[in-house]
Structure formats: C-alpha cells, structure tokens
Amino acid sequence: MTVHRLFSSILIACTAALAACSPAAGDMREREPLHFDKSPKTTSQNGDSDSHLVADPELNSDNLGDTESNSNEPGETRDNAGVDANIARDSKDNSNESADNCSQFCDLGKFRIEDPTQQLSYDARHLGILALCGDSARDAKCVDRALRDGAILFAEEGGSEPKKILLYPTRFEAFIDDASARIDTAATEGRWSESLDRVIAGVDGRRVSPEKTLDNLRQAVVSGASSFAIDIESLPARSSNLNDIGDFKPTVKIGGFQTKFSRSKNRTHNVKLAASAVDGLFLMPGAEFSYNDWVGERSEARGYREAPVIEQGQLVEGLGGGACQVSSTIHAAALLSGLEIVERYNHSLPSSYIPMGMDAVVSYPTLDLRIKNNFDHPVVLRVLIEDTTLIANFYSDTPRNSKVYFRHEIAEEIPYKEVITTDPTLPPETTKITKRGKPGYRILRSRIVLKDGKESFEKFYDDTYQSQTQNVTISPDVVYPPPPLES
Template structure:
C-alpha cells in the first residue's frame, strides 16, 4: 500500500509541475508585450505592449518623414528651399521589425515561446530615397529662375573696332554629388525626434558652372582681331533696280564668316539674296550686249569682293572677267557671274576665321574683311593692256538707204587683252610679284546698215553668240 501511495504522490506531483510549467509557458508565449531590452533605432521598446509600439512606430516614422531639410547655396541669394524629407523623396519603413512582431503570434505554443526567447534585441528603421522626386521639385525651370541661363558672348564691330560683350555663366545642380550628400545626411534613427522642435537638416546645394557655347575666349580664338582690308566701288548712275540688286547681294554677304580652309561660293550668295530680298529689273549682259534683265548689277558685289580678296593675298579658286568692260573697276580686276556657267569662289587661307562686312551707302558699295593679317604686309594690283582688239564689223540690210550706200548704226567698241599682276610688299619692300590673270574683253561690234547694189552683204565678222546671262540671273 505504501508503494501505491508513493507512486500516486509522485504522479500527482509531476502532473502538477507539468501543469505549472505549461501554464508558465503559455503565459510566456502569449504575452502581448515586446520582449525586454529590445531597442528600435535608439528607441527603448522592451516590455511595452506590441500594439502600442506599432501605433507609436507609425507616428514616429511619419514624424521622421516630416523632418525639414533646408537647401541653400551661394547662388540662391539667401533664399533657401525648405522641404520635408517626404517632399524630398525620402520614406522610412520598419518592415523587418513588423514581420518579427507578427511571428511572436504565429505557430504553436512552443514555437512562439522559442521565437520570443530568441528575439533580437537590436532593430533598425530603414530609409528609401527617390532622387527623381527631388529632381521634379528642382526642375529645369526652377534652376533657370534661381541660377539664371547661360548667355553667349557677342562680338560686335563699331567704327571698324572689334569689341566683345562677355558671356554670362549659369549654375546647375550637380545631381551626382547631391545624391551622395543627401543620402549621408538622412537620419538613420529616431534621435532627431528627441529635440523639441526637431532641428532642420541643412544642406548646401552642390552646383556646377554652366558655360555658354560661345565665350569671349572662344571668339577671340577665331582670330577676328581687326579690319585687314577695305575696298569700295561706286554705283554711279545705276538706276533703282540695279541699286536694289547690288544692295540685296551685299546684304547676303554681310556677316558671313569663313573658317580656315572654307571656300566662298558666290552662287550661294546669289541664291540667298534672291530668296530673302528678291531681284529687280536692271541691265544684264547677254552675247556682249547690255539688255533688260532680272538681277542686273549683282556682279559689282563679286567684283568688289574679288579686289578685297586679291589685296588680302587669298587664294582665288574660280573667277572670270566680264565679256564687256565695267565702268566701276579697271580692266582685269572684275569678276563676273552667270548662273550655272560662271562662278566666283575663293578660299580662306589665312589660317584664322575671316569675317566679311558689306554695305551700300550713298551709292557706294564697301567690302571689309576682319581677321588676322600681318601688319607689315600689303598687296597691290597692276593691270596692263597687252593687246587691243579692233571691233568686228557686222553688216545688216537697210532698205531705207539708196542702192550702194551704207551708214553706221552703232559704233563698235575696242576689245582688250589685259594681264593683271599682284605685288606683295613687306615693310614697303617688294618681295613677290605674280601674274594672276590674262583676260580678254571682246568689245562690241560696229553695226553697219547697207543697201548693196548687187544685193549681197559683205561677210560679217560679228562676235560669237554666247546667250548666257552675265551680271544677272535671267532676261524677261
């Protein structure tokens, strides 16, 4: 009997101990509080009710996102931008901690108790930073308003003096640097909330200087230093149509800049002048005669340019003289143009940029070149008539005359063969002389009216018929 009683006592004792242990385990596993000595980013939450901690966590994370960040900079004229961290693209989360708390309530009794026993003592909040949100806030128009816009330097010429208006620089945000600085400045724990009120985060916007495409330095490097040549021709008794055409071509040339090695193409100038200003009726040259046409006079611009080119020592790549002498330049020093047949071209071989200025004032056409040119060097032109060409005779029938008689209807003009030389001087001393052209001017035929007694006209020796339009673009 005694053994039975002892066994029963032991059994009841074990049952009681098991019940106490199970009850204790149940109480331990089913606690609604955070395990003791747990810290969340500097916040002591050990032993606090989990539901209360989660509610306060939401408030704290929201308070962190509401922290102010002040962006300032030297170029902002003391006007700082104040944003909340959320407005600047920052978000806080504590998902790992939330997941850990949820596991305290999951699984069987033993799993919950074991997880609570092994629960980490240190937890952290985490930040997310979307730089695109900040970029949308500090967008390009905002940058222009705060930091201005880059303005190109400008070259101007007044009284033949080259002057420069300096460029204006602007500033723009260096986003790569700002991203690193901002990431480092974002608080990683709740310590800023200990101050009342919390102090703003202060950041200086990192800026980069934005230069314009054109600066005084880049303009000066082009080498347009001074006026190197000026040449003028007179329009004389030119009618309104011819004055308009010369002015239109001059305007199309004005302001043109040739880079080193660039070739000037007068055909392109004529096309531009026609498109932008149009041409009017004025005499043109066809088959050695002046006849009404459109664009008459445009070769005065190419001829004036030709002289400026020669006096600057530039390389002429295409040029031909007029078929008739012109009254505004010596023989051998003109350059004609016939669309599709004859062009005037030259190359900028100065090694620097060349600026052309052109204008018509008081019936005077003036061409100026601005660039780089040795001050001790000058060129001059010498043209010599090496041969005179008698005007040919052209006979036409004139029934109004008596049989066997004749009369001169039009006096012919003598033609010429002309050679032109360019002389180069340095410090007044001739160092080179070259023949640059040998030109033929055919003159004009003498037209003789006849009523031959035998019915036959003498053989004519008229100029060859070349029906191209010189010094203009078309005939009606």
C-alpha cells in the first residue's frame, strides 16, 4: 500500500466523524490528493522526478523542530507558532472570530523516535500531529479550518476528554525524508572479482517504510505511548545464487564486443560509472539481467554528469550521457554470445560508436535492456575500459562450440525533409545550408548460429532510425530547389 492509498483509507474511515465535527467537511473533496513521492529530486536523461509536498505551504521543512539527542537544553522544542498562525490566518479570512478561538489544541508532548542510527526526540507538532480536546462547536470550526489548511483527521480518542487527532502530511513527509537520508542504504550486489578468481559477497541494503512508520505513529498517538519506531525494510542483495556455483570457474570467453568513446571528461566519467555498476555480474541458467535494475537511475545524486544524449531525434545535453554506450556494448556482446535478448530498443538516430541494429537505448525506469541466460551453465559479464575503448565480454566454464553471426542490412533509406527560409537581407543568388540533413533507415536484423554443421536462424524485429531535417536559407531571387538541367 502506498502512502497515498494509506492516507486515502484514513480519509474514508473518518468521513462519518468529520460530518459530525466539521460543518464544511465536504470541502475536503476539492483538495489535492495527499501522497508521498519519495523519488529523488533530480533530473536525468531518463525523465524528471520531483517529490511532491501537498497543501500547507507554511508547514515546510524549514519550520521543523530540532531533532537532537534526548536532552533538556533550552530551545530543543520549538514553539508551534507556525501551526497556530496558519489556523489563525484562516480564522481571520473566514469569520470575525479571533485566533484565540482556535487555541483549544492539547499538547501531546514529545515522542522518542526508535531510530537505529541515533537517539532522537520530536515535538508532536513538528511531526505534524495536533490534538483538539473537547467537542464544542468552536472546536468543530477549528477542525474545519485545519482541514482546509491541508490537515487530515488522523485518529480519534474517546473517554472523558475526547480528542480529535489531526495530521499535516507535509510535516510527516519532511520527517520521513530526514530519516531516509540517514538510514537508506542501497544493496551492494554480489559479483565476481576483476581477475575472475573469486566471488565478492553482496551486502544487503535497507530503506525506511513511510507507510508502516505512519501506522506506528498512529498507534502511538491513539494508545498514548511516548515513542514509536521507524519501520525499516531490508533490501536483499542479488547474491544468493552465488552460493550455488560449486566449482564453477569463468575461464572461457563465449562472446564480446567493444566500442570507442570520446575523451570528453563528463562522458568518460559516466561511462566508467555505469560500467562499474554491472562489471562482474553473475547469471545462473534461466536468470535475467536488467540494466536499469543494476545501474539504477542516471541522476546527479548518483554521481552522473551532463553529457550529450539523443532525445527525440536531437543531440542535446542531458544527465548520464554515455550510459547508453555501455548498454549498447553489452547488448552487442550478448548478441554475439548467443544469449537471449528479452527487451531492447534502438535509438531514434544512428549512434556513431556502434553499427545500426546493435545499439540499445535505456531510459530509467521505462526503457530497459534485459538479457536472459538461456544456457545450461552460468555466465559472468566483465565490462572493462582500456584508454578510450569500452569492452564487454561474457565468460563461462563451458566452451560454446558454435559460431554466432549477427546480420544487419539496410532495407530502406528514408529521405530527409527540407525546410526552406527566405532571408531578404542575404546578397543575391545566395543559398546557405544552415543545418545539414541526414537520411533515416529501416534495418533488418537477424542472428545466425552455426553448431555441429547445422545453421539456425533467428530474426529480430526491424529497427527504424529517423531522418534529420535539412534547413536551407535563400535570398529572395533564388529558386530552390533548382530546376533540373536540360539534356
């Protein structure tokens, strides 16, 4: 269950209670849906992703209370002026009542946070929690104003002093973001060493679960507990099958491919970063490799830099430029090793570093390269860099005893279009090509395997590469294109 769905279920469960305590509860339907988006706040060649904080503009992370170790130092708990000011402001906007009429909130005090990294305590309001004591008409208006300001009815307590518990999701989001920054750790995958003589064990990762942590907070509030736990999920490393390899030694190269890359500093950096993420990966028989899973998002937060990328038929600057050369080189190596290609896409334009039909564009998380080990023995991928050469080789302990050929031929050349612009400021009889056009292509692709004197043929889907428009600027007296010469 996502946090969005979790908040939605809370809203549904509280609908009846809201009708009784809030005269304008129906207005909640018009507010933005509440949700978390824990995507990194970065931009990459593979799409933009930004975390979304809903409503409550004055309750942002800048207003968070201190998250220090348990102490009694003055100032550890900041006052709650931001919360009350929000409600007071809405009070002035919607009635003649003063801000004091919305001062019926109970102090829930501090919560001790069960955090594996350090001892922390948060004031309840800095977690986004407010409790309204009593059930008077005045209190009902306060609840309604808080709801209009972005809060949700989080829980209710009965007894001699009933309380309505409100939650500002933006505050809780900020708390989760802070906890995730301290706790989240990516898994380190198990892989073979560079010399292919030993296995380097993987290390499990971990991440904060917003949904379960929110539920822990709710239970603590309802039960009156003074602490709650940050729920942490384990991220197992993909290394369990390394325990089943027995005497396997990857000493036989079964196929490979290499490409050249430019000496551009940023592109070289990106190529090395992506290559290091997949070097040494291990596939048991029947297992699949996902490039996006292993390499991850090509983002600034993960160390990638701006370099040229192909986007919508144009060469532009983008984060992670060079990562597609790594995926393309691996794809070509897999083709020539006889491995099964499960998922692969071509670029919109031909790439300078690899023949048409052999490239493999990747875009996190939508466009992936997936390869399956269709042999009855394990395989290991090595991705090496020697000067400006990128090398991808697959190894096993069993000779392939076959020859693999990849055939790619042009089935159709797609003419480019011309855009003609007349410029009256040009001298007479002037024709200028301001952007040179290039034809597109439709490529037939197939793989032939020769084994024991027999030939097997595998046809792949065709690739289509776009043509590139040619731009021509002419003076007013020029006829373009020129008429054909008479014989």
